Amino acid sequence: MEPQLKLIGTVRSPLKSRADCPKQADEGAPDAWIEIAPEFAVALEGLRAGESVLIFTWLHEGRRDTLKVRPRGNMNEPLRGVFATRSPDRPNPIGLHVVRLLEIEPPCRIHVESLEALDGTPVIDIKPSLAPKSGF
Amino acid sequence: MEPQLKLIGTVRSPLKSRADCPKQADEGAPDAWIEIAPEFAVALEGLRAGESVLIFTWLHEGRRDTLKVRPRGNMNEPLRGVFATRSPDRPNPIGLHVVRLLEIEPPCRIHVESLEALDGTPVIDIKPSLAPKSGF
Numbered sequence: 001m002e003p004q005l006k007l008i009g010t011v012r013s014p015l016k017s018r019a020d021c022p023k024q025a026d027e028g029a030p031d032a033w034i035e036i037a038p039e040f041a042v043a044l045e046g047l048r049a050g051e052s053v054l055i056f057t058w059l060h061e062g063r064r065d066t067l068k069v070r071p072r073g074n075m076n077e078p079l080r081g082v083f084a085t086r087s088p089d090r091p092n093p094i095g096l097h098v099v100r101l102l103e104i105e106p107p108c109r110i111h112v113e114s115l116e117a118l119d120g121t122p123v124i125d126i127k128p129s130l131a132p133k134s135g136f
Numbered sequence: 137m138e139p140q141l142k143l144i145g146t147v148r149s150p151l152k153s154r155a156d157c158p159k160q161a162d163e164g165a166p167d168a169w170i171e172i173a174p175e176f177a178v179a180l181e182g183l184r185a186g187e188s189v190l191i192f193t194w195l196h197e198g199r200r201d202t203l204k205v206r207p208r209g210n211m212n213e214p215l216r217g218v219f220a221t222r223s224p225d226r227p228n229p230i231g232l233h234v235v236r237l238l239e240i241e242p243p244c245r246i247h248v249e250s251l252e253a254l255d256g257t258p259v260i261d262i263k264p265s266l267a268p269k270s271g272f
Binding site: 008042043045058079080081084090126128 | 138139140141142143144176178179180181182183190192194196200203204215216217218219220221222226227228230232260261262263264266
């Protein structure tokens with residue numbers, strides 16, 4: 001099994017390089033637009049501004065051959081397996097972002113709050129966030 | 137961009153068919169094992185039993201050409217875009233599961249609580265869950 005991902009959209013953000021990116025959204029990520037590929041616009045129906053959604057990205061600058069890292073790049077930390085970290089360097093560099101939907105601009109642009117992803121980052125899925133009791 | 141996913145592990149579960157699967161973990165999913173592919177075992181280092189982790193799966197029985205569904209298969213509900221649902225039928229059928237790590241059996245098996253995924257489901261990523269204030 002080595003399925004191929006479909007590109008469902010692209011991040012449009014003021015973050016232009018990995019050095020600009022905060023490590024997590026609560027450290028000051030900017031609002032961003034996501035341009036959905038036209039063939040998938042119909043799959044947005046039912047999303048509402050104000051909702052919390054999960055954005056799945058493909059962190060295309062991540063190194064897929066990295067299996068251990070120092071958390072947050074801190075040289076005082078011991079090496080740790082990437083599955084015990086949120087590093088973008090990992091076998092499948094999937095990013096997960098919980099964001100509030102600010103605006104839906106038909107047919108295929110959505111505006112989201114505080115997205116820590118580079119301009120041009122591929123988007124691979126969007127799901128509604130579940131109630132807090134479910135943990136995400 | 138159409139990157140290929142790497143298989144990092146496989147679910148071993150008593151859930152043998154899609155009809156057996158609860159819609160969400162809190163509706164009675166069984167505990168399951170995940171067999172990590174040996175080449176990725178080193179990436180588990182640093183995970184600890186008792187932690188909450190995010191398991192990303194590839195819902196290989198999902199229909200990738202489905203763009204609208206009736207939520208939870210309920211015929212009384214209007215059709216909705218798949219990005220406004222958690223349906224396994226979607227362009228990239230990525231499953232996201234928040235589970236507690238029960239046990240780590242070196243070198244490459246982990247036991248997790250309440251996983252709503254079929255036996256044989258490919259696992260594509262594992263990340264630590266963040267603090268509740270971050271929303272997942």
